[in-house]
Amino acid sequence: MRILVLANFGMGLYNFRKELLKELIKNNHEVFISLPKDEYKPKLEEIGCEFIDTPVSRRGTNPITDFKLFMNYKKIIKEIKPDIVLTYTIKPNVYGGLACRVTKTPCIVNITGLGTAVENGGVLQRITLYLYRISLKKVNCVFFQNEENKKTLIKSKAIVGKNMVLPGSGVNLEHYNLMEYPKPQVVNFLFISRIMKEKGIDQYLEAASYLKQKYSNVNFHIVGFCESEYKNKLTNMQDKGVIEYHGKQSDVKRFYEISHCTVHPSYYPEGMSNVLLESAACGRPIITTNRSGCGEVVDEGVNGYKVKPENSNDLIEKMEKFLNLSYETKVKMGLSGRRKVEIQFNRRTVIDTYLAEIHNITER
Structure with a gap:
């Protein structure tokens, strides 16, 4: 044909x-x-x-x-x-x-x-x-x-x-294979998306600013093409040591390797978030909104947490809740996410x- x-x-x-x-x-x-x-x-x-x-x-x-x-x-x-x-x-x-x-x-x-x-x-x-x-x-x-x-x-x-x-x-379960969970000394949060308002970047940056002041053992990574309105803000926050911006990347697997948790506070009308599917497949817990296209990938408290869209306080609360989990619980969350995508996605x-x-x- x-x-x-x-x-x-x-x-x-x-x-x-x-x-x-x-x-x-x-x-x-x-x-x-x-x-x-x-x-x-x-x-x-x-x-x-x-x-x-x-x-x-x-x-x-x-x-x-x-x-x-x-x-x-x-x-x-x-x-x-x-x-x-x-x-x-x-x-x-x-x-x-x-x-x-x-x-x-x-x-x-x-x-x-x-x-x-x-x-x-x-x-x-x-x-x-x-x-x-x-x-x-x-x-x-x-x-x-x-x-x-x-x-x-x-x-x-x-x-x-x-x-x-x-x-x-x-999600291609062979390409996005189950990865060894990173060591617990420093917790790396990861945001992968086009840097635009509807993807929840403002809420992520607010959470990063708050949590970076409160905790010394946490890093906030950002990967993705940046809309012009956010370039100066990302540069300033990186200069202050609040975030690490890695720009647009053709292969994001190496960032899943270092990540302890993927944060995707999107309120964009998604079909189904590929970032969340890939993260879960790699054995990474996820924090995302309860919107369609995002919330389906999370079983609350099992492989991650859901937050209200455009709500920085709720995001900070869930990220802090994750930070205070034991290392073993975080690993278990990641394994639960892997099983979920194997069965459903x-x-x-x-x-x-x-x-x-x-x-x-x-x-x-």
Whole structure:
């Protein structure tokens, strides 16, 4: 078969879907990927994908640019004539789904999160939900990464056909293997994310400032691309010795190795947090918000703690509670997280579900 994959950036496709792509290629399917050219293009080509450079304005709201994307997708589909199209993230889902509807091409959509447009309400929310309704009406199957996203789109009547909830993108349990827990002399907290307000960076920095003054045996690490509004703040706090900022990293495994606990106080409308899945797979306790896409990875008090979104005091309380646990309890928490992802979030489950659904659709 010819399979076309629509996405908005190479890093996400390579880091979270490459096992599926490899499986499809292994089964003698031709796999075409359409996304903007970036540093992951050679990596995706190396595993056997055929690359189509397709500009996607990930956060833009210009209707002319979005219409060009729809026309681009329609042109690509007509040229390649895929047997099925797989789409990921908001714009490929909406405009790729619409192009598949117009060209009558089988399509599987993956809702990796509804984004701030739906979250914040108002005119933009109504427009986005309308676009979902017209683009997803005829798709063959919609995969969700959490129940709340599913309920939202069903309530808005955007989804009328087959749908199911996957365990996020799952986690590769071999790559993110169970690591030896770090020694107890100094406790390392770890924040991995794009440095932006909705990811809870303000709450993490407030917690770091408070706890660094109170405890001498604690460090606060930050990894991720920094939005311009936070650059000076991170530099100043690093100069004062409150945090250690490591910038954007292509491989975060070495940071999981030193971490005693991953802190992810996000209130961004996540699909399912990959950072939390990876951390738990490595045997690291986690502290995160009780929001959909984050809270599902935590069994309270077993492998971590949940906090209220945008609540620095609650975060400080839970981080301090973790600090005061015995070393043995922290290790036990990490092992509990590993068992949880082995049972509930194995990426193999996601791959098998995709393969089965592709088979069901193309054999009709």
